[in-house]
Amino acid sequence: MARRLPRTAWFGAAVVVAYAVLSVAAPWLAPHAPDEVFVGGTFEPPSAEFWLGTDNLGRDVLSRVLYGGRTVLLLAGSASAISVAVGGILGMFLGLRRGVVDQAVMRLLDVAMSVPPIIFALLLIGALGPSAPLIVLVVGLLFVPNVTRVIRAATLSVAGEDFILAARARGESRAAIVLRELLPNVAGALITEVSIRTGFAAIFISGLGFLGFGPPPPAPDWGIMINEGRSTIDASVWPVVAPAVCLALLVMSLNLFTDGVGRAIDRTAR
Amino acid sequence: MTRALLRLIGARLLLSGLSLLAVSAIVFAVMEALPGDTAQRLLGRDATVQALAVLRAQLHLEQPAWARYGDWLGGVLHGDFGTSLVARRPVLPYIAGHFGYSLLLGGLALALHIPLSVSLGLFGAATRRDGPIDAMISAVALLGMSAPEFVIGIFLVSILATTLGWFPPLALIDQAHGPLEVARTLLLPVLTLNFAMTAYVLRQTRNAMFDVLRSDYVRLAVLRGLPPRHVLLRHALPNALAPAINAIALNAGWLVGGIVVVEVVFNYPGLGRLLVESISFHDVPMVLGAALVLSATYIAINLAADVALMLLTPKLLVR
Numbered sequence: 309m310a311r312r313l314p315r316t317a318w319f320g321a322a323v324v325v326a327y328a329v330l331s332v333a334a335p336w337l338a339p340h341a342p343d344e345v346f347v348g349g350t351f352e353p354p355s356a357e358f359w360l361g362t363d364n365l366g367r368d369v370l371s372r373v374l375y376g377g378r379t380v381l382l383l384a385g386s387a388s389a390i391s392v393a394v395g396g397i398l399g400m401f402l403g404l405r406r407g408v409v410d411q412a413v414m415r416l417l418d419v420a421m422s423v424p425p426i427i428f429a430l431l432l433i434g435a436l437g438p439s440a441p442l443i444v445l446v447v448g449l450l451f452v453p454n455v456t457r458v459i460r461a462a463t464l465s466v467a468g469e470d471f472i473l474a475a476r477a478r479g480e481s482r483a484a485i486v487l488r489e490l491l492p493n494v495a496g497a498l499i500t501e502v503s504i505r506t507g508f509a510a511i512f513i514s515g516l517g518f519l520g521f522g523p524p525p526p527a528p529d530w531g532i533m534i535n536e537g538r539s540t541i542d543a544s545v546w547p548v549v550a551p552a553v554c555l556a557l558l559v560m561s562l563n564l565f566t567d568g569v570g571r572a573i574d575r576t577a578r
Numbered sequence: 579m580t581r582a583l584l585r586l587i588g589a590r591l592l593l594s595g596l597s598l599l600a601v602s603a604i605v606f607a608v609m610e611a612l613p614g615d616t617a618q619r620l621l622g623r624d625a626t627v628q629a630l631a632v633l634r635a636q637l638h639l640e641q642p643a644w645a646r647y648g649d650w651l652g653g654v655l656h657g658d659f660g661t662s663l664v665a666r667r668p669v670l671p672y673i674a675g676h677f678g679y680s681l682l683l684g685g686l687a688l689a690l691h692i693p694l695s696v697s698l699g700l701f702g703a704a705t706r707r708d709g710p711i712d713a714m715i716s717a718v719a720l721l722g723m724s725a726p727e728f729v730i731g732i733f734l735v736s737i738l739a740t741t742l743g744w745f746p747p748l749a750l751i752d753q754a755h756g757p758l759e760v761a762r763t764l765l766l767p768v769l770t771l772n773f774a775m776t777a778y779v780l781r782q783t784r785n786a787m788f789d790v791l792r793s794d795y796v797r798l799a800v801l802r803g804l805p806p807r808h809v810l811l812r813h814a815l816p817n818a819l820a821p822a823i824n825a826i827a828l829n830a831g832w833l834v835g836g837i838v839v840v841e842v843v844f845n846y847p848g849l850g851r852l853l854v855e856s857i858s859f860h861d862v863p864m865v866l867g868a869a870l871v872l873s874a875t876y877i878a879i880n881l882a883a884d885v886a887l888m889l890l891t892p893k894l895l896v897r
Contacts, residue, residue: 415593418593418597422597422598422600422601422877423601423604423873423876424831424834424835424872427834427838427853427872428604428608431857431869432608432611434860435609435612511726514726518728518839519838519839520858521857531728534728534729534732538843541736541740545736548736552733555729556721556725556729559725560723563720563723563724
């Protein structure tokens with residue numbers, strides 16, 4: 309399948325990998341500490357010392373963006389991992405099991421999906437206080453119903469196929485059927501879900517940061533940076549533009565990758 | 579046929595009612611998780627034991643949570659949402675006023691969104707697939723899908739409001755006089771919401787149109803020598819509409835959450851901003867009321883969208 313991926317998907321994947329490398333290497337790459345304050349150096353324009361200028365408190369924007377990339381990748385990636393792990397297992401289980409349990413769980417998920425996600429997240433994080441693990445958990449669980457639906461549908465579409473019936477007739481264990489027959493056939497859907505949910509989570513978590521419900525300082529977060537910079541955008545656009553462009557590029561690359569994988573799966577199915 | 583439809587709508591209504599009940603319980607339970615009790619938060623740390631006891635009795639805090647949930651729900655059903663802890667006045671007028679503003683903003687955004695995105699999708703489908711115009715539309719759509727709405731909003735403000743001065747940077751609609759000024763304050767938030775929503779519908783419409791245009795009956799219509807515009811609007815569009823409606827319905831639901839962020843960006847006095855502020859103030863009755871009304875709107879939109887989809891695409895009912 310990999311050979312059939314369109315070029316745009318490879319580009320998207322390459323950008324995401326680059327983000328990951330930059331985030332891991334942030335402590336070595338960042339010219340300054342993310343919360344180091346340069347007194348008297350607020351709203352500096354880009355220069356040799358501050359490549360992307362400084363913000364309202366005189367902190368280096370480039371360093372903050374680099375460290376912010378760590379925050380967003382770690383939080384969004386973990387949230388996406390939680391949602392795909394839980395939703396994937398649940399979806400496969402329900403798709404194979406069917407019957408009353410399937411119906412009951414699906415109706416329950418319908419009810420869970422009837423709370424607007426952002427409101428649920430704001431309530432929980434507002435009540436319990438913002439912390440990185442809580443944000444990851446809330447966002448991850450919020451996406452579980454959607455992932456479950458997609459993976460259940462993908463499971464249902466192959467569950468009636470001859471090779472699964474044959475494996476059942478051979479008397480193979482349920483675990484063997486799931487691992488050897490089902491998993492390879494829903495792998496594409498799972499990969500797409502990881503990519504979609506990571507993008508959604510990045511936007512969602514930055515949105516929470518923007519609204520003042522992001523991970524607590526000193527961890528720089530792109531949403532928080534955008535919110536801090538927007539009231540002083542007249543003085544300098546860099547503290548807003550830098551994290552905004554980084555966020556949009558990350559989500560765009562994830563979208564390109566998702567699209568490409570989706571199209572490759574479509575073509576294989578045809 | 580119609581009876582099946584009515585039964586489906588009835589089942590959907592029942593599920594929506596149950597969802598609303600579940601939502602109210604969830605919202606109440608989450609607010610119970612706030613550290614410290616309400617009396618303590620109201621009176622501050624140096625309140626006397628007696629004062630705390632009196633206030634606790636007044637607020638029925640000595641009762642178990644489920645009893646207070648019952649009281650609250652009973653009150654809500656009678657139009658009594660409780661008293662704001664910050665403003666010390668009934669919650670309902672606040673929520674009603676802010677909800678009206680949100681409804682205005684969301685309604686206008688949707689009213690622009692539906693014709694705009696469908697006609698753009700049609701326009702895209704009318705051009706050659708993977709041609710220059712199609713590629714450009716795809717690129718803009720990708721950008722719209724990738725940039726979060728608060729980023730779009732901030733850039734629109736800094737370009738159109740701060741730099742060019744065409745619009746006010748904040749949408750202070752409650753201070754605007756006359757319909758013209760109201761329209762000026764609303765335009766930027768409406769544009770921001772549309773920027774974020776259009777991409778998705780546009781892609782769905784375009785892809786569905788491309789699929790339909792490949793079908794045999796459309797080819798036959800073209801071979802019969804029918805004018806292209808007639809084929810596009812009369813033969814292809816009706817069959818490509820279901821995915822577009824579906825996408826619009828999803829967007830209408832998204833709007834309930836999206837509006838929260840956009841209201842904060844523009845300082846717009848809507849229900850979303852009221853919710854965010856009340857959460858920071860730990861104003862529990864206000865949070866409960868705002869969250870309940872927003873969730874009810876979300877559920878109502880999804881219900882309306884489902885029914886519309888059932889009515890417009892009878893194909894889905896047969897299964």
